[in-house]
Amino acid sequence: MAARIAIINTRAANLHSVQKALEKVGASAEITSDPAVISNAAGVVLPGVGASDAVMRAINTQGFAEPIKQYAKSGRPLLCICVGMQVLFEGSDEGEVPGLGIMKGRVKRFPSDLSENGKRLKIPHMGWNSVNFTEQAYTDSVFADIPQDSYFYFVHSYRCLPDDPSVVAGTTQYGGEVCAAVMQGELAATQFHPEKSGDIGLEIYKNFTRRVG
């Protein structure tokens, strides 16, 4: 039987962790380099870690850009992780390759003088931070049963700045408010790594798998 969930091969280091997490929650997931597979998939995951240009190049050279945009419009479940979330936007200061532009806004580096209570903060923002979910997240979504202020594992030096604040599903605090998750219909994206956030992270994969049906 064909895998119902397709993981797009972004050649990123966390591909296999994402697959293992989906398998752990009982899903059947396949890493694919074939754009035709996602057109027929019931669920798609766009993982990413590292540099946004590398992820966008992997998307472009394998012919994934248009199929991802079409898939997002189709209203089927799409989950984007970390740099996979960042490439949804129009572009990133980290590189030169334009993003997918599915969401309006840009990705910018944390300022180098980032501080909290007078203390300079390290970049990358690395470790477990609590997420404050918005009302929208607690409607019908992959975040619906995740307790407020749950801790998730983050590792990133760039953050998303959506033009439309209504897409924000969760925020965290690191020298100010940082966008931790966005959603739009069946599209959900997290800056944190649910596949590295223990049981609470697996809950998001479980919810995603359930929505795939």
Next chain:
Amino acid sequence: MLTRRVIPCLDVDAGRVVKGVSFVDLRDAGDPAEMAAFYDSEGADELVFLDITASSDDRETMVDVVRRVSSQVFIPLTVGGGIRTVDDMRKMLEAGADKVGVNSAAIRDPELINRCSKEFGAQCVVLAIDAKRVANPAYLRLQGEEPQLAEAPWQVFTHGGRRPTAVDPVKWAKLAENLGAGEILLTSMDADGQKTGYDLQLTAAVSENVGIPVIASGGAGELEHFYDALGVGEADAVLVASLFHFGELRVSEVKSYLAERGLPVRGA
């Protein structure tokens, strides 16, 4: 708020964890996957697996260990020991490691950090530094720089602490950051195994001079030591080996203590 991390470190020899947990009734304390699951349930924020295998034949065994652990335990996993090339790092990442530590090979060839960082991203590259206090600070000769006086009274050692180098850990950490390292794992050879506390001076000296996170390692013996390393030591995370393995302290006890002292931790 970002929490401070408590990270158990496990030594793996030929696919088996050496120094088992002695206070809990584990079916097989030598099994890396079982140990990892145990520490995950205890509230560990990440895990570090150090491959202490001497022979290169057993490197494949370590890849298999990483594969098994990462399909069962879903918290960040750092692997170190014997990493010499971009391909060594790729193997570990593909097996399921999230970060890979480099040490001796990076001293020999600092550009290794840059190549790994370009290939996989800075977040994957951890520079492990073993440092020891010396009476006469070393002179530095890093990457064609003119020899100059070290900034601090420590010296970097490689090959499991057996071989001295003419490198100052503060300077080395700064260079590694510029080359693309995403994190520093800093072990004080003086404090290691002494249970008298982390080397706060060394930890603070490195942490103040880099913009990337620093994990303090070596010397933990009492609860207060963790607070000091994360406080005056300015570490972002603390690494613990024997104290946890022999059951003298539990991860949860350390976290409760840190929370009582006002430091942000997860799940206390």
